[in-house]
Amino acid sequence: MLCEQWKQAGVRAGDLLLLHSSTRGTLRRLKKLGFPVDIEIILDSFLEAIGEEGTLLLPLFNFDFCSGVPFDIRTTSSHMGALTEAGRKRADAVRTGHPIYSFAALGKKRDLFQTVDNFSGYGADSPFGILHREGGKIAVLDLPDQESMTFYHYVEESMSVDYRFHKRFSGPYTDREGHTAERTYGLFVRKIEEGVVTRVGAMGERLWQKKLYSGDRPGEGWGLRVIDASTLYQEVAGVIANGNARGLLYEIENAAG
Numbered sequence: 001m002l003c004e005q006w007k008q009a010g011v012r013a014g015d016l017l018l019l020h021s022s023t024r025g026t027l028r029r030l031k032k033l034g035f036p037v038d039i040e041i042i043l044d045s046f047l048e049a050i051g052e053e054g055t056l057l058l059p060l061f062n063f064d065f066c067s068g069v070p071f072d073i074r075t076t077s078s079h080m081g082a083l084t085e086a087g088r089k090r091a092d093a094v095r096t097g098h099p100i101y102s103f104a105a106l107g108k109k110r111d112l113f114q115t116v117d118n119f120s121g122y123g124a125d126s127p128f129g130i131l132h133r134e135g136g137k138i139a140v141l142d143l144p145d146q147e148s149m150t151f152y153h154y155v156e157e158s159m160s161v162d163y164r165f166h167k168r169f170s171g172p173y174t175d176r177e178g179h180t181a182e183r184t185y186g187l188f189v190r191k192i193e194e195g196v197v198t199r200v201g202a203m204g205e206r207l208w209q210k211k212l213y214s215g216d217r218p219g220e221g222w223g224l225r226v227i228d229a230s231t232l233y234q235e236v237a238g239v240i241a242n243g244n245a246r247g248l249l250y251e252i253e254n255a256a257g
Helices: 002-009 024-032 039-050 082-088 127-133 151-158 201-209 229-241
Strands: 016-021 055-059 103-107 137-141 164-174 180-190 196-198 224-228 250-252
Touching: 002 039, 002 224, 016 039, 016 082, 016 127, 024 039, 039 055, 039 082, 039 103, 055 082, 082 103, 127 151, 127 229, 137 229, 151 164, 151 180, 151 229, 180 196, 201 229, 224 229
Parallel strands: 016 055, 016 137
Antiparallel strands: 055 103, 137 224, 164 180, 196 250
């Protein structure tokens, strides 16, 4: 039943699909309809929707490394919700190497992500870049753009926007073999000292108005929307190139005028 809902929103067999999710609404709907309230059922429904030729990419973002907390690629949990943590724990899941912006990959093309250890969280060699080059899609379940659409930052880094800068973070890192050493990774972060605040709600609304999203808005229907990564890249890159990022991708707090 869930599989059919995801297909109606735009998920197709064979998709390379990055899924951002809040499952509370879906679990409530399942309970109301008399189905088991189980995260694994939701995860399996997405894997069923993309089929044997598809690949599911789940964000396992965890920001503790930014504060020097040790990262263990084998055990560090996801901060991105129950569905992502369930995916991380699957025996056949592959996890990428960035300690802040790692991903779990399940399915046909998971080997593409097996050795990914990108230095910059949003870099061209990151899972965002692979998703873009491989013609993937982004699906968002019951979350607004402000709480989900990290792909915007991948576009911002590729366009070298002037309201963000490269910052390094270091800490203890334990690899797949259990070896621990100090490592350094980067992020393209906003210029907080200049009052830069990420606000992308207007960008999300622009995508809806231009009918680039398919499916449902958060809290409506089954709450899943889908967009092609290449379409999203082109739209966001165009906004940046035309000098319209402020107001659509970010704001300046306490700015005069």
